[in-house]
Amino acid sequence: MTQTLSVPATETKRKPVVRRRREMTYAVYLVPSGVLFVAIILVPFLMNIGISLTRWDGIGRPQWIGLENYTRLLSDGEFWASFEHNIALVIAMAIIPAAIGLVLAAVLFDIIAKRFGPRTASILRACIYLPQVLPFAVAGIVWSWMLAPDNGALNETLKKVGLGSLREDWLGDPKLALYTVMGVMVWVQIGFPLIVFMAGLQRVDPSLYEAAEIDGASWWRRFWYITIPQIRPELYVVLLICSVAALKSFDKVYILTNGGPGNATRVPAYYSWQNFFEKTQVGYGAAIATVMTLIIVVLTAVLLRRQSKAEEDGS
């Protein structure tokens, strides 16, 4: 025997109307950011795609050449070489800082805060975050002074402590320059994951740690089996934001090495800029920018999907 609950017809109609109206009201709040998005991102991006299909020196009339810039890009060894350098920057700006940030966050949260008080942990966190606040135009120039082969602080220090044989031309040796830039990038980035992970750790249920401690789990095991799984969503956010920042890197390379020595540290964003402004090959520069944008969009989509899956698993 089944009983059907009949709802008055008027009500069945009314509910969706109310909901629709409410949704419309919410949509109004999206208008300002929607307008800005279209004006600042979408329109210039579409124009950039348009320009990438032309040969243009930045002045006068662009000449339509279809996909020629893209076919040239596919066989451009210099672009692919710069792309490899970009992968190195992703490692230096996303993967290494995320790994170090994770350990540092756990140490500050779990050991320093407990033994020396939350204030000490906050001060240390702020110190580590400082490079994120400094404009890189300033920090980069100071780094290049410190890394200078003659009278640079690093080489002078090595000399003073009797390690003179380890002195190098850090930014001038093609075998070392990329690693040096990577090292500076790790210093710049490390504060960001730390802040995000420490915020993430705040929401982990302390009883989990207590239970593990009672069961005799070491600090390392607690870190591995509780901390990392619990803050997986934050981990994806950090990887996403830092990877995108690494793929867009321009200022770091511009200030530290200008893409040199030779082309040992050139990255696509810098290569695109060179084509835009130095070589006045605006169409080709736009093609590089378009390809990089597509790569970033795909990477973002993959990481966002991973993140939402991690959140689902977590909940």
Added chain:
Amino acid sequence: MLKTGKTLAALTAGMLALSACGGNSGSSSSPKELKLWHYEGPDSAMGVAWNQAIKEFEQTHPGVKVKFEEKGFEQIQKTAPMVLNSKDAPDILEYNKGNATAGLLAKQGLLTDMSAEVTKRGWDKQLAPNIAETAKYDAKGIMGGDKWYGVPNYAEYLQVFYNKKLFDKYGVKVPTTFDEFTAAMDTFAKKGVTPLANGGAEYPAQQYLYQLALSKADRPWVDRYERYTGKVDFHDPAWTYAANTFSDWVKKGYIAKNSVSVKAENAGTSFISGKYPMFFSGSWWYGRFEKEIKDFDWDTFLWPGTKMTLGSSGNLWVVPKGSENKKLAYDFIDITMKKDIQNLLADNGGVPVAADPNGVKDPKNKKLIQNYQTLAGSDGLGFYPDWPAPGYYDVLVAGTQKLINGSASPDKVLDSFAKPYDENLSNIGH
């Protein structure tokens, strides 16, 4: 929603209009105002002289105000093509000489052809032929053409700045021949002193290299390279000698192996600090060295054993096509070419194009001008190596860095110069 659509459409249309290349529309400034841009620092020779020219202009043009806007070199370099198309364009501005800069704007019809004015006001009589060459462009935007698109009123050239204290300390005489120059460098190197200050990350290194090539070159060689008057062979005797010698100098310790990442500024300041006995660089350092070198005496000599040295006119005064006060702009240029302004430029360590050396007080500044007149008089200004193609500066930086750190042979480096050079030729339809 409809309203939003309209706003969007208006915004989009506005943006497209902003980015589209339109002609000059409407009045940009009243006839009572001359809008002028330049990027020289207020203390530099040009800055001092041109500020005086602005005062004189306002005195001779009662009721007309000069609206001077100081810009950065990079700012003008990177945005001029877009700005000159807009109503924000100035009436007159300082702009870079060369095919990839002034030539490109001239080719696109953004600059005024001043030929008639140059003849009428007699500026062509004041400018030596190789100075005029950088102010005249043809229909393809290549310098040395038939039409005047700019007027330079200062010049620049390279010479060897040397530290007298270090020369005395190591018993080195000022060289007058190339062999003596090499012997001098050898003396320093054997005493553990690197003789030449260098910056591999910027222009100094490529200027050493090009100077070595110029020492085996002549005017037709320079014309082929800079003005595409004939085929350029990057493995000819001049280029081969330059690349091999440069590489050799690094091996012998005349140029520091670790100068790869050094910027021009640091190369200059290392000479100022007395670290290096010599620095081959441009007259643009002159005023600064005069002000900042306190611990030792210094002087200059031209690169020995060569007919040609790097140098050219300075940057140009150009008048945008859309300028509505062209006559006022020409009047201003006229004032900058007058003897008193030219001598003021000289007294502040600049190289004027039309000065009277007898009117220059400082003996060092006098020598600076005499050296220039020696070069200009013998058609010895060989321009700069990065002019032939847009983006060529970076190519030369990368190549010379490889020569310094030995990561590529001279032969390979010369190959790397040839490819983008030839690409540019095909791009401009040569």
